[in-house]
Amino acid sequence: MPKLSPISWRSFVKKLHAFGFDGPYQEGKHPYMIKGNISVTIPNLHDGQISVDLLRRILNQADISRIDWVKK
Numbered sequence: 001m002p003k004l005s006p007i008s009w010r011s012f013v014k015k016l017h018a019f020g021f022d023g024p025y026q027e028g029k030h031p032y033m034i035k036g037n038i039s040v041t042i043p044n045l046h047d048g049q050i051s052v053d054l055l056r057r058i059l060n061q062a063d064i065s066r067i068d069w070v071k072k
Contacts, residue, residue, distance in 0.1 A: 005052065006055070015072060040061045
């Protein structure tokens with residue numbers, strides 16, 4: 001199984017767009033992105049990278065497999 005690696009916030013949002021997600025939208029404390037009936041909460045914009053652990057949890061919410069994520 002391919003390994004995930006940390007990713008910058010901007011690259012993360014671009015990849016979610018490639019999977020068909022719209023946004024990010026801001027309501028409340030955290031932004032979110034939407035695809036059909038799936039809504040995924042994402043971290044706030046920051047200079048650091050999104051950790052592998054957080055990335056794994058978000059991909060699980062978004063119903064994106066690790067293999068598909070690494071391929072795109």
